[in-house]
Amino acid sequence: MAIADLNAAGAATVAAEVQAAAPDCKVFGQAVDVADAAAVQALTDEATRRFGRVDVFCSNAGIILRKGLDASAEEWQRIWDINVMAHIHAAKAVLPQMLERGDGYFVNTVSAAGLLSQIGSAPYAVTKHAAIGFAEWLSITYGDRGIKVSCICPQGVQTNMLFGEKGERKGFLQEGSVTAEHVANATLEGMADERFLILPHPEVLEYYQRKGQDYDRWLRGMRRLHEKVMQEFGGIAV
Numbered sequence: 001m002a003i004a005d006l007n008a009a010g011a012a013t014v015a016a017e018v019q020a021a022a023p024d025c026k027v028f029g030q031a032v033d034v035a036d037a038a039a040v041q042a043l044t045d046e047a048t049r050r051f052g053r054v055d056v057f058c059s060n061a062g063i064i065l066r067k068g069l070d071a072s073a074e075e076w077q078r079i080w081d082i083n084v085m086a087h088i089h090a091a092k093a094v095l096p097q098m099l100e101r102g103d104g105y106f107v108n109t110v111s112a113a114g115l116l117s118q119i120g121s122a123p124y125a126v127t128k129h130a131a132i133g134f135a136e137w138l139s140i141t142y143g144d145r146g147i148k149v150s151c152i153c154p155q156g157v158q159t160n161m162l163f164g165e166k167g168e169r170k171g172f173l174q175e176g177s178v179t180a181e182h183v184a185n186a187t188l189e190g191m192a193d194e195r196f197l198i199l200p201h202p203e204v205l206e207y208y209q210r211k212g213q214d215y216d217r218w219l220r221g222m223r224r225l226h227e228k229v230m231q232e233f234g235g236i237a238v
């Protein structure tokens with residue numbers, strides 16, 4: 001198993017934890033910026049050299065930007081490069097060997113924001129929609145050639161992104177948030193069924209169906225939610 005993160009120490013720590021939990025598993029950790037196509041290719045090459053092949057690529061890294069129209073072009077580009085392009089770099093790097101074998105799995109962490117929206121963050125809502133769009137395309141184009149694709153679409157998950165590094169952040173998605181372990185278990189279940197959408201919060205399916213059934217009604221409901229969140233959290237929505 002290869003574990004990569006921008007944070008080299010974080011990747012090494014997780015790699016050591018996995019190694020301790022699974023002594024028979026070959027594990028390495030590596031610092032990688034997933035926005036850098038060459039770095040993702042190098043990671044894939046290294047994993048293939050060590051293990052013979054890549055069966056599953058989990059494209060999980062993501063960032064949030066708590067901004068709307070005040071986000072700069074540079075900020076839009078950075079979040080686009082991480083939340084969208086990283087999935088594309090992963091597919092480019094690993095798809096050829098998967099197609100050759102007629103087997104492979106892309107597990108992309110997206111968000112319920114990719115199906116619904118993100119109150120208070122235009123760049124997050126937009127990039128997560130794009131990530132779903134790319135995953136759909138991948139599944140449509142290569143699904144009949146043995147390529148499986150899943151998108152993990154949780155609402156709040158109890159990580160630094162939602163709570164801040166010191167637990168200092170307050171946000172409406174904290175209520176009803178789940179642990180990373182809960183998401184991991186839902187992911188394993190979803191992968192066993194080869195389900196495209198993995199929904200650790202099952203209610204997201206209902207919200208998504210409501211959006212599909214009556215878009216305008218859904219938008220009215222979302223405006224009410226936006227208003228409520230703005231009032232309760234003093235203008236800081238996420």
Ligand SMILES: NC(=O)c1ccc[n+]([C@@H]2O[C@H](COP(=O)([O-])OP(=O)(O)OC[C@H]3O[C@@H](n4cnc5c(N)ncnc54)[C@H](O)[C@@H]3O)[C@@H](O)[C@H]2O)c1
Nearest residue numbers: 005006033034060061062111154155156157159160161162
């Ligand atoms: N936490 C939530 O409430 C929530 C909800 C839905 C979806 N998600 C998604 O889950 C995924 C994981 O987020 P998280 O909650 O663990 O956030 P987090 O901020 O706690 O962790 C994100 C990790 O990604 C790494 N990272 C950031 N930019 C990177 C880059 N360019 N290259 C490599 N690594 C990079 C960070 O170092 C960090 O370890 C993201 O895609 C996020 O959008 C999170």
